[in-house]
Amino acid sequence: MMTLLCLVLCCIGFMHFSMANTKHFSAVTGKDLDDIAYGKIIFQVLGSSFLLVATWPAIAGWETEIGLVVWCGLMHVAAAMVSLFYTYLPGFVRVCWMWLMPGGLLQRAIAR
Amino acid sequence: MKGSLRQSMTWLHTWSSITAGWILFAIFFTGTLAFFRAEITHWMQPELHVSTPSENSAEVGYQYLLNKAPDAKEWSISLPTERSETVSVSWRYGNERGREQLFAQRSQLDASTGEDLAPRDTAGGNFLYRFHFELYAMPRWLGETLVGIVSMMMLIGIVSGVIMHRKIFADFFMFRPKKKLLSWIDGHVLASVLALPFHLMITFSGLLLLGGTLLPWNGNGGGHGGPPEGGAPQERGGRPAEVVNAEPIAPHINHSALLAPIMAKASAHWGVPVDRITIKNPGKENTTFTVSGANRVELSAGRGGNSGLVFNASGERISEDPASTAPNTTQAVYNYMDMLHQARFADSVTRWLLFFAGILGTLMVGTGSILWVEKRAKKQLGLKGFELVRGTNIGAIAGLMVATGAYFWSNRLIPADMAMRSDWEVRVFFIAWLACVIAGLLRRDRMGWLWQTAAAAALFSLLPVLDVVTSPVGVPDALRMVFDVACVLIGILCWYAVVKLKNGGKPKRRSAAANRKPDADNMKPVRPRGRTKTEQPA
Incomplete structure (x- = not known):
């Protein structure tokens, strides 16, 4: 359970990181990242925060030293997943970003 | 090596990697498989497949040792775990000086029946494990030195690769399939960057483990966790030792009934099952039982990082055998790297994560070697x-x-x-x-x-x-x-x-669109039928 939680948090973190990239953002949303004030920084901060929070389930499940190793390993898996999703399931990424990710919801709120 | 820093790094990255690429691929591939060497060895010994773990596996091991080596100085029973289906027992006799023998005699038993299983002679997963750091058919020091050299080239390749990559973060998640050269570049960068912390860790820790061979003048020869010069030779494959001065057989007290409550107490204390029982002076009134389990919480403690509990012949807990601690920071860092590299601490989840990162490392080296060829295919x-x-x-x-x-x-x-x-x-x-x-x-x-x-x-x-x-x-x-x-x-x-x-x-x-004559909006030339020059057989 802790493994899954850590993996999901890492995936969310990397999703935000990737959306802080101009190319990825416009590919997913069809909009320009520069049109959102502080968009890049906001997404990077959100991404970093999720990655940091992901240490909690790892440390809770494996103690500090081994937990950090597990966290690092799950970050590798999450990064690979996000990258493969972008390539082979772009529609899924779009839906996830617009309806599930805090960054996507924030982006929509700002747009309104 | 001329031009800007980035150009110099590109040159260094290309040539440090291509010269070591093939052997690095073999090291990464076999090393990654070696994360599961126990499982591979189990598969490669079909005689062990009849064993089925049961609740009374400890008693099974005890009864075997009682019959096989009643007068031994020490017994050890390794219980079935998530990485083993058999009961592994070993025993030592006292020698002339009253000390225990260096090497124990071993047997693998059916965990349900106690039958002595005689597995076939195979190097199993250990061959892949040993090959990845000492190669084969050459003196050990030479193999380790060669592996050390290519590991150093790998480290150079990683560092120079990070510096030379202009858009390392912009291309972090980028993979463009069906783009020939671009796809190989993306694949190489993805495999490298996504698991960069692992690549750095595994290469650096590998060099640390080979430190004894690469820096023999530091007085800690032997390499890869080997003993110091003049110390006891490293055992390979559990070689049975001669029985030296066995003590006369004394009346034996059967303590097998104590095993279950002792294991229950220890398991409740740690929250993890017991996986090993060591019995000193078995069958005597001063018998002690030391039980241990996968209760490690620190990597910096090194190989002795599991704590144990000691019980007496009445089944009462008499002391705790604490986990060892590193004497200083340097040793703690070494221990951390050693444990990480060899995954000695790893449970299933962590082992699979390391395996996944190892696969990315193997892909990184493989795609790098292929990329070298793809880039030069037209010109060379x-x-x-x-x-x-x-x-x-x-x-x-x-x-x-x-x-x-x-x-x-x-x-x-x-x-x-x-x-x-x-x-x-x-x-x-x-x-x-x-x-x-x-x-x-x-x-x-x-x-x-x-x-x-x-x-x-x-x-x-x-x-x-x-x-x-x-x-x-x-x-x-x-x-x-x-x-x-x-x-x-x-x-x-x-x-x-x-x-x-x-x-x-x-x-x-040819699609219908491709058959049309190029116009102002579609000036891309249509590829001719048949093989291009680069696809011709050599």
């Missing part, structure tokens, strides 16, 4: 040096997979009672690999890749069938099942590569 096709690299790539990458598949097949096909059979398994591995390297040099084009990948695909995808047919137990246990499923997955990936290679060689059909 036909040149001797280029053709040598191009052909050797096939044997070193696809050929190694064929060799590994052949190694597993030979394990089941070579008769179990054949003399020196473990040597023959290793010979099959190297003969298959050599054949693939020669075949790759002879056929250096797409067909060379296709044949060898197809051979690897056939070998791996049929391994589960071979397992079921040649094992005394038809239905695989959990360990065998994981091995078999992994082989099927590797087989599927290889078949996928075969299909891609086969389709990649065919000319694309």
Whole structure:
């Protein structure tokens, strides 16, 4: 359970990181990242925060030293997943970003 | 090496990696498999497959030792775990000086019946493990030195790769399939960058572990965790020792009834099951039971990081055997790296995570070697040096997979009672690999890749069938099942590569749009039918 939680948090973190990239953002949303004030920084901060929070389930499940190793390993898996999703399931990424990710919801709120 | 820093780093990255690429691929590939060496060895010893773990496995081991070595000084019982289905017992006698023997005698037992299982002679997963840091058929110091040198080149390749990559963060998640050279670049960058912390850790810790060989003047020779010069020789494969001055047999007290409550107490104390029981002075009134489990919480503690509980002959807890601690920060860092590299602490989840990162490392090296060829294919096709690299790539990458598949097949096909059979398994591995390297040099084009990948695909995808047919137990246990499923997955990936290679060689059909004359909006030239110059067989 802790493994899954850590993996999901890492995936969310990397999703935000990737959306802080101009190319990825416009590919997913069809909009320009520069049109959102502080968009890049906001997404990077959100991404970093999720990655940091992901240490909690790892440390809770494996103690500090081994937990950090597990966290690092799950970050590798999450990064690979996000990258493969972008390539082979772009529609899924779009839906996830617009309806599930805090960054996507924030982006929509700002747009309104 | 001229030009800007980035250009210099590109030069360094290219040439440090390509010269060490093939051996690095072998090290990464076998090292990654070695994360599961216990499971591989279990698969490669079908005689052990009859064992089924049971609740009274500890009593089974105790009764065996009671009959086999009642007058031993110390007994040890390793219980079935998630990585083992058998009970492993060992015992030591006292020698003339009253000390215990250095080497213990060992047996592997059926965890339910206590039958002494005599597994076939095989190097198993240990061959892959040892090969990845000391190679084979050469003095150990030479193998370790060579591995140390290529590891250093790997570290140079990683650092220079990070510096040379202009858009390392912009391209972090970028993969563009079906773009030929761009796809290889993206694949190489993805495999490298996504697991960069692992690549740095595994390379640096590997160098640390080889420190004894690479820096012999530091007085800690032996390398890779070996003993100091003049110390006890490192044991390989549990060699049984001569019985020295065994004590006279005394009336034996059977303490087997104590095992279950002792294990229950220890398990409740740690929250993890007991996996090892060491009994000193067995059957005597001063018997002590030391139990341990997978209760490690620190890596910096090193190999003695598991704590134990000590019980007396009445089953009462008399003391706690604490986990060792590193005496200083330097040792703690070394321990941390040692434990990480060898995954000695790892449970299933962590082991799979390390395995996944290892696969990314293997892909990084493999795609890097292929990328070198793809980049130069147009300009250097036909040149001797280029053709040598191009052909050797096939044997070193696809050929190694064929060799590994052949190694597993030979394990089941070579008769179990054949003399020196473990040597023959290793010979099959190297003969298959050599054949693939020669075949790759002879056929250096797409067909060379296709044949060898197809051979690897056939070998791996049929391994589960071979397992079921040649094992005394038809239905695989959990360990065998994981091995078999992994082989099927590797087989599927290889078949996928075969299909891609086969389709990649065919000319694309002209679409209606392509048949139209180019106009102002569509000035892209249409590719001619047939093979291009770069796709011609060598």
